[in-house]
Amino acid sequence: MTSLISTSRCLSAARGLLIATVSLLAAPAFAADESQIRFEVAAGVSAHARLLGDGSVEVGTNRSPARQVLPASTDEEGGGTRLGHADYNFDGYQDLDTSATLGQVNESVTVYLYEPASGQFRALAAPEASEISCEGFWSLTPDPATRTLSSSCRSGPMWYSDIYRYQGRQVYLYRSMRNAFLDTEALARVLALAEVDDAEILTVWSTWDAAGKRLETAIWNAFDPPLKDAPMPGRSASVVPDKLLLYSKAGDTSTKRYLLKGDRVELLDEADGWLQLRYRNPSRGPVLGWVKLPSYE
Template sequence: MRATLLTMTLCSAGIAMQAHAQEAHGVAFDAAPGVPVRVRMLDGGRVEARIGKEAALQLLDGVADEEGRSRLDHEDVDFDGVQDLLVRASVGQVNEAVAVYRFDARTARLQPLAPPTGTPANCDGFWSLRVDVPTRTLVSTCRGGPMWYTDFYRYQGEKLYLYRAEQLLMLDPQALAAVLAMDAGGEDAGPLAVWTTFDAAGRVLEHAIGDGLSPPVSGVPLRAREARVVPARLALYRAVGDADTRRYLVAGDRVELLDERDGWMQVRYRNPMRGPVIGWIQLTLPEQG
């Protein structure tokens, strides 16, 4: 038994030394059949790649921590069956910056991959990038202040687009409690956030308010947090800012929370007779004269 444990320990130590040597000196992989790629780190976070049997040289910008260290990795980030290059480095105490280079089989070159611009993504760039193969999704997670944020990306053809992102809600707890009694979210529940799913053209497909610290499962429709109406009578408006309505909710009605805008919250009430009814409520009730 001791000999077995010793053998396992030595093997583990050998694997660790091999992994450390690979990390220190570089990484090697086949981007495609017959196309070897050899990569090593240079000073200042730069990356040297030798591509193909002719070892064509390509110099790339990478990322590095405060001591100039990086971790080299390879994975299929665009789900085309070809391995791509990832350069990772710890930033601060919790974040991990990631530089991504796709292998372009047409040019036999590594091409930089960056998130699309002009989107409501929370993370600037790729952070702690995870490749979710079953749902063909890239998951980027970053921390800003006390809050973690998650952005989801997908491809339509060769186009990378923001598939899902969150918007943290800064709500007055007392004003919210006066209107809605929230269902318990569990001991580890985080602050509320609006999760939004987009198509490749940037159009909104769905909204739902949920836990800002628990990213929804990729590829599954958003599940909205539920609450119970508190006031005896609560006006349900068709749009934000409307002054008049003939629709009302009553105390005890259960609603699903969908969106928030300027102190108004969009909810869905599943009327047992008429089906789902969607409208906006004011989180600050008007004073009674």
């Protein structure tokens, strides 16, 4: 039976956890009682948060005696909440987060951004879009270098990721992933992948603007979310046959364009047995087109 390179394949939990580990979050400074936390929001501003035991957290700062009571992340039993902090909007102020484990592996995260003007904490709303793999925030990781937030969750045997960015005060979906179904035998007849890794899972990554318009796609490893700005790199491969027809769009029946054996290309997208490629022509620059994968009918 022909194997598939697909995000639906079973993966080991250990491999999946590589993408879900929140390695960039600032380590929470727990008090002796782990139901509370004290941390420095900024120079001269300290915060104290404590769990109230009813699914909420009380938080305040030394700027004011007033305290806020906010909803906290909880597990299936309504508890299991952990408190932490990190700079989630890259403004130089530490923000409050609450997290809880759901389904043994998924880490639900609620974030409250510190607002220096008011001295209070405001909930960070998770975007909603049909292209989002993980609804809400999960194992949320801020990356100051790219000013992105990575959210990762597990569904069945597979880990998925969504990458977010800011437009003003609002967070929007910047990059998302979806299944890439590639028949490996058919693919091998037309393209040879460079440096194949048995643990590699190819997915289609998409880049979106703040208005929800898709800007580009690229086929890349599920465990290596592309965080840097466009253009995204596509999985590298080389042409196998002496001549490979290159069509303008999937489903076309005629073309005058073609690639030659040994040409290096990048995999960008797939659809119904078609594969979009990018060939970097030495004289004319990037050339995009679609190739039809062989069928066995």
